[in-house]
Amino acid sequence: MSIRGIAEGYELPDPAVPDIEGVIFRREQGGLFGRSRSYVALGEFSGPYGLLLALIEKDELDVRRVPLASFADEFLRYFAEIPDDRLETLSAFVAVAAQLIVLKSRALLPRPISAEPGEGPELDAETEESDLRLRLLRYRVFRDAARLLGERAASPLWHREPPSRQLPLPSPVAPESVVPIYSDPRRLVRALGRIALRRKPLAGFALAPVGQKVSIGERLAAIRAAVSAAGVVGVDLESLLGDRQDRSFIAVTFLALLELSKRREVEVRQDVLWGPITITGREGA
Amino acid sequence: MSEQAPSGAPRPPATVSDLEALLFVVDRPIERREAAKLLEVDRKELDRLIAALRERLVDRGITLVVHNDELQLASGPAQARAVLAWVGTGGSDLTAAPLETLAIVAYRQPVTKAGIEEIRGVDADYALRLLLERGLIEEVDRLETPGRPHRYGTTLEFLRRFGLASLADLPALEGDADALRHLELKSEVAPPAVDGSLPSTPADEAAAADAPLDGESGAG
Numbered sequence: 001m002s003i004r005g006i007a008e009g010y011e012l013p014d015p016a017v018p019d020i021e022g023v024i025f026r027r028e029q030g031g032l033f034g035r036s037r038s039y040v041a042l043g044e045f046s047g048p049y050g051l052l053l054a055l056i057e058k059d060e061l062d063v064r065r066v067p068l069a070s071f072a073d074e075f076l077r078y079f080a081e082i083p084d085d086r087l088e089t090l091s092a093f094v095a096v097a098a099q100l101i102v103l104k105s106r107a108l109l110p111r112p113i114s115a116e117p118g119e120g121p122e123l124d125a126e127t128e129e130s131d132l133r134l135r136l137l138r139y140r141v142f143r144d145a146a147r148l149l150g151e152r153a154a155s156p157l158w159h160r161e162p163p164s165r166q167l168p169l170p171s172p173v174a175p176e177s178v179v180p181i182y183s184d185p186r187r188l189v190r191a192l193g194r195i196a197l198r199r200k201p202l203a204g205f206a207l208a209p210v211g212q213k214v215s216i217g218e219r220l221a222a223i224r225a226a227v228s229a230a231g232v233v234g235v236d237l238e239s240l241l242g243d244r245q246d247r248s249f250i251a252v253t254f255l256a257l258l259e260l261s262k263r264r265e266v267e268v269r270q271d272v273l274w275g276p277i278t279i280t281g282r283e284g285a
Numbered sequence: 286m287s288e289q290a291p292s293g294a295p296r297p298p299a300t301v302s303d304l305e306a307l308l309f310v311v312d313r314p315i316e317r318r319e320a321a322k323l324l325e326v327d328r329k330e331l332d333r334l335i336a337a338l339r340e341r342l343v344d345r346g347i348t349l350v351v352h353n354d355e356l357q358l359a360s361g362p363a364q365a366r367a368v369l370a371w372v373g374t375g376g377s378d379l380t381a382a383p384l385e386t387l388a389i390v391a392y393r394q395p396v397t398k399a400g401i402e403e404i405r406g407v408d409a410d411y412a413l414r415l416l417l418e419r420g421l422i423e424e425v426d427r428l429e430t431p432g433r434p435h436r437y438g439t440t441l442e443f444l445r446r447f448g449l450a451s452l453a454d455l456p457a458l459e460g461d462a463d464a465l466r467h468l469e470l471k472s473e474v475a476p477p478a479v480d481g482s483l484p485s486t487p488a489d490e491a492a493a494a495d496a497p498l499d500g501e502s503g504a505g
Contacts, residue, residue: 095406153448
């Protein structure tokens with residue numbers, strides 16, 4: 001498949017075709033008329049060295065000797081195709097693109113005849129090129145190692161599973177003490193009154209606030225605040241939930257907690273099965 | 286059937302089979318210290334038992350995974366398919382970026398985020414977070430340079446997921462292995478004000494990073 005063809009927008013047979021290793025060509029369906037667009041998906045697949053190396057290797061050229069400046073145009077063409085939603089990745093590509101442009105412009109400029117060999121701007125250009133070449137070679141070692149590792153992932157080693165089926169059940173919740181029937185009638189009335197209070201009228205459900213939304217962002221902020229206020233002692237999940245019983249609040253709080261744990265901002269601990277879940281801030285988070 | 290010696294009678298010295306049985310029964314990675322205590326042997330004797338057990342398990346369906354201080358019995362890499370039928374899921378779904386990051390950590394450990402970014406030429410935030418989440422790498426220590434950045438190393442989970450019994454089993458690097466050996470990461474070199482021995486620092490750094498690999502291959 002012609003790489004140039006793809007860059008110019010020809011359609012590919014598959015949505016994702018690994019044509020050059022580490023660089024994946026993608027096709028996107030969208031827009032008003034469902035027009036498809038092809039681009040080189042580099043966002044999180046590979047870095048600038050990966051792209052440059054792939055361009056060099058597709059022509060079966062030797063990275064150790066090939067003049068890198070000659071790849072400036074092609075590199076820029078791919079660069080223009082990168083989706084612009086990953087700025088931190090883009091900046092890395094910009095840095096290498098700039099280096100290539102400098103190398104190319106120096107190669108185009110006439111060299112002063114009087115200059116001693118190995119001096120002046122020529123030396124700078126050579127140093128820059130060899131520096132970039134060294135980085136490419138160094139990157140290649142690890143890229144190739146990653147491929148070998150990837151192949152090994154097909155044959156993992158399995159270990160014995162912990163006997164999760166034998167986990168103990170939670171201890172039964174102690175039932176409320178039964179009021180003996182020979183009790184004082186006034187106590188019985190009070191008890192009945194409490195039960196009546198607890199029981200919500202059916203109509204009440206219809207009046208439940210519908211539009212009350214709780215966002216993960218809010219819960220993230222609330223958990224962060226509670227954790228930092230609690231310090232090393234930590235805060236337990238029960239108190240984070242307070243007396244809110246609605247499912248969405250509990251679910252969103254739980255999601256926010258998972259997110260914080262994933263971001264390694266907090267440490268979540270449960271010492272005993274079914275015991276309290278304690279949340280503490282992580283050092284340096 | 287062998288029976289537990291009654292208290293008071295001296296227990297016979299632990300054998301390779303004892304270690305094998307212990308590791309078979311324990312359903313989690315066990316630390317060397319813990320194993321030595323349970324088997325009532327000293328560290329040196331335990332190392333000998335480990336080496337002997339490894340030798341015994343060659344050509345068997347199970348293998349001994351050794352990572353730093355942790356030991357665990359696992360199925361062999363050649364048995365992956367056979368066991369997969371029971372386990373249900375397998376293989377790696379890592380894309381190039383996390384895989385490359387993982388390779389850098391595996392071969393260069395311990396390594397900082399800045400070091401990884403220097404090699405890959407691109408931000409490693411996402412890849413590192415993903416690998417940490419999956420438990421394939423962990424923070425091992427901090428580099429004594431300004432900012433004291435974390436240094437990352439691989440875990441026992443990494444060895445298992447990639448079919449390696451130890452770091453010594455990492456695939457040999459092809460072609461430009463020299464580039465790795467002489468790798469000097471600018472981002473990881475301590476400034477001269479902190480360390481007086483500047484000329485030797487990068488070499489030491491590279492040597493220190495290579496040491497675990499060399500040590501493992503020497504032992505295994």
